[in-house]
Amino acid sequence: MKTKVIGALALAGSMVFNPAIATETVSVVGSNSVTPIMEVLGETYAQSNDVTVEVQGPGSSAGVRAAQDGSSDLGMSSRELKDSEKSDNLKEVVIARDGIAVVAHPSNPVNDLSKEEVTKIYKGEITNWKEVGGEDKPIVVATRDTASGTRGAFEDIMDLKMEVNGQSVSAISQRAQVASGNGQLKTIVANNPFAIGYISLGSVDESVNALSIDNNEPSVEAIQAGEYGVQRPFLVLYKEGRPSQAALDFLAWIESSEAQKIVADKGYIAVK
Incomplete structure (x- = not known):
C-alpha cells in the first residue's frame, strides 16, 4: 500500500520531507475516495505550515479502525459509521459531501x-x-x-x-x-x-x-x-485525546473557508 508523504519542501517536482523544516507529522488513514482531496488539502496546508501530512488510503473500514485504536491521528470514511463502530470518544467531522x-x-x-x-x-x-x-x-x-x-x-x-x-x-x-x-x-x-x-x-x-x-x-x-x-459524507474521525495539536490544527483548517473552496474547486460539495 502506497503512502503519500506531503512535506514542507518541494524539490524536482515532488514533495520531499525535510526534518529541518517540517517539525510535526500528521498521519491520516482511510477511505480511498477521500484520499485524493485529502492529499490536495495536506499539500496546500504543508506549504505554509511546519507539518508533514502522511496520507494512506486502504479503505473506510481501515480508517475507522485506525481512529478507534489511535494508530493514526485522523481516520477517513466515505460512509456513515455503523452503530457498532460508534463510541462516545470517537469524534466525527464532515469535511465534504460527494x-x-x-x-x-x-x-x-x-x-x-x-x-x-x-x-x-x-x-x-x-x-x-x-x-x-x-x-x-x-x-x-x-x-x-x-x-x-x-x-x-x-x-x-x-x-x-x-x-x-x-x-x-x-x-x-x-x-x-x-x-x-x-x-x-x-x-x-x-x-x-x-x-x-x-x-x-x-x-x-x-x-x-x-x-x-x-x-x-x-x-x-x-x-x-x-x-x-x-x-454520502466524507468524514474525518479521531479518538478524543489521541491527535496531536498539529493534527487538530490541520483539521480546523480543513473546515475553514480557504480549504472548503479547494473542496468545491475539486468537484466535491463544500460543507461550510
Whole structure:
C-alpha cells in the first residue's frame, strides 16, 4: 500500500520531507475516495505550515479502525459509521459531501437508469443491456471490495442488503468483478463497452459516462438541490485525546473557508 508523504519542501517536482523544516507529522488513514482531496488539502496546508501530512488510503473500514485504536491521528470514511463502530470518544467531522456516480462506457447508448434498475443489475436480476434500452449484450458488473466506504454507501442507498441467518449482508451478485479502488474500477469500465460500475463523483472524467438516475444527472448542483440522491459524507474521525495539536490544527483548517473552496474547486460539495 502506497503512502503519500506531503512535506514542507518541494524539490524536482515532488514533495520531499525535510526534518529541518517540517517539525510535526500528521498521519491520516482511510477511505480511498477521500484520499485524493485529502492529499490536495495536506499539500496546500504543508506549504505554509511546519507539518508533514502522511496520507494512506486502504479503505473506510481501515480508517475507522485506525481512529478507534489511535494508530493514526485522523481516520477517513466515505460512509456513515455503523452503530457498532460508534463510541462516545470517537469524534466525527464532515469535511465534504460527494456523489456516487453510476458509470458506463462512453460508447454505451444507455444514459439513464432508474434506481430500481440499478439495484436489479447489481443483484443479478437484470443481466442484459437490452432490458434497459441498450444493445443485446451481457452486462459486466463491477463493484468495490467489502472494505470500501463507497460500496457500503452504495449498498445502503440502492437497497443492496439482505438478511442471512439474522445478519445483514451484501446483496451484490457474487459474479461482479471486484476492484480495490476508484481508479481500478474506472479502468474496468473504461476498457469494456458493456461494463457498469460506480465511483466517486469527483473521480469522473472523460474515460467513463456518468449515468442519470431517475432522470437526475449526477452533479454538485443536483446534489445541493436534493435532486440526486446517490450521495454520502466524507468524514474525518479521531479518538478524543489521541491527535496531536498539529493534527487538530490541520483539521480546523480543513473546515475553514480557504480549504472548503479547494473542496468545491475539486468537484466535491463544500460543507461550510
